[in-house]
Amino acid sequence: MAEQATFTAVLLETLLNMTVFSITCLIAAISPPLATTASDVPNDKGGAILVSWLPADNPGLTGYRILRQAESNPTWETLGFVGRLARRYTDDRARNGVRYRYQVVAESTTETAPSEPSDFAIASPQWFDYKTLPALLGTFILTFISIYFIRRARRDRSLFIRRIAGLDAVEEALGRATEMGRATLYVPGLSSMADVATIASLNILGEVATKTAKFGTPLIVPNRDPIVYTVAHEVVKEAYTTAGRPDAFNSDIVFFVTTDQFAFAAAVDGIMVRERPATNFLIGMFWAESLILAETGAATGAIQIAGTDAVHQLPFFITACDYTLIGEELYAASAYLSREPLLLGAVKGQDYAKAIIITLIVVGSLLALTVNLPVANWL
């Protein structure tokens, strides 16, 4: 009798466990992702398809497995696994022109639930990136304004450009070096030729070298980048020839030092301390070494003209140098120094483009503050 009761109890317990398990399974059953779509990634060079889906409410979900099937091949291949919060997946291994469809499989620790396959999609390359349209329009506007003022500069050679103190001081600084019989040091930054600031610096170097050649002032141009060294060498050589002093040029004026940032800073500091140049030009792209160079130059008593578009280094130069070319002044420098009408025309165009931008900012800000237009979000 006791055995029968025990058997009944075990049986009831087993049935109860099975019922609880079934209910748990029913509750934990995951539902498949909905509305799986596949489309070509826009504005790209091809080879990519974007798969997106709507997730269902799945408490036990661990993630999604992405499957792909090419139209010519019946088998589904696994592309990858993404987390449960993902809503999209970019297949960047698609071949252009091949039709693919995708399936997203919701997975928990015990179950899987595949979605309906998406429609077929084809990856294709695009010839224009529509995201760059505002940049293209802006470039066109600036180009047209610049060309207009360059053409105007051919006729009217008296274009007004505001005074830039740092550039007015160039002649004075070179004159000082000449009078003192000491050298002029020109550092064209530490960046490569790929940096526009370096190109702008080399343009200024040409003007400075022409003047040092005329004045007979020794010039020292240390370089960090081998390609910049090569270009700087040619610029100075050409400038000496233009000034009618090719005999005064020697290859020791422009030299390569090292590609290492702080080794270069140490070398230039050494030149400042040993050679005691009367004038230092620190023009181009600089990083952490900017203050090391500028402070050493200030300690040697040299007149210093710096110029950079590196916003974070500007305070150091403003503090330690006598004159600083801030941002765009660096790009206007060669036009300002040479007074070449065509170059001044381009600078004038740049100023008008800036006026347009300032007007847009002011008008946009006023609209955002006064009228409830989407412009507020755009700003």
Added chain:
Amino acid sequence: MKRRLPLLIVLATGVFGALAFFVPHAAVRDVDLTMRNDVLRIIAAFGLILGVGSILRHHLTKIQRRAEHWGYSWVTIIMLFASAVVGLFGGIDPRTPGVLPTRIGSFSFHIQTLYTSVMVPLAATMFSMLAFYMASAAYRAFRARNLEATLLLIAAFVLMLGAVPLGSLLVRPLPDFAEWILTVPNTAAKRGILFGVGLGTIATSLKIILGIERGWLGGGS
């Protein structure tokens, strides 16, 4: 031709580089990537040869003329060749030895060891000197000689005080005010400069591509 060829190359590569920004197609983008990555590296390698030639010429001339401190030029030349020989024939690090023995007892002089034991501490020394230079530059900047310097001094004082716990203890809203200085007037000024830089970059590129700016060729027409 000496001037026309570089100008033509600049025109072609400049226009192509700008085009590659707007055209994502592989026919353009891949060529652009090859130009930027492979071609530039090859040119840089040749540039490095010219650079090493420049170092040698510069220091040999100094030695030849017995210029001031000419002895240090020997140090530069010897170390240049020593590190080149160790790097080329001694392997990269102790795990990948080369044909040249780079260990004498427990003393190792692999190129990686030389780099981490000599170059890195020297660079760190130069970098750490920045702290002293900052102190001297700050002293110069914070002498309130005119209105701008006084404003700079006040702003710096507020920012420094706002960044430490003492600031909020003294004046409760000081950290918020310091944050406001950084995010509003400071950011506005930075953006103003960046607008100018952006326009200047485009205008300079345009001048170079169109051959109006020839300063990089040494000036002249």
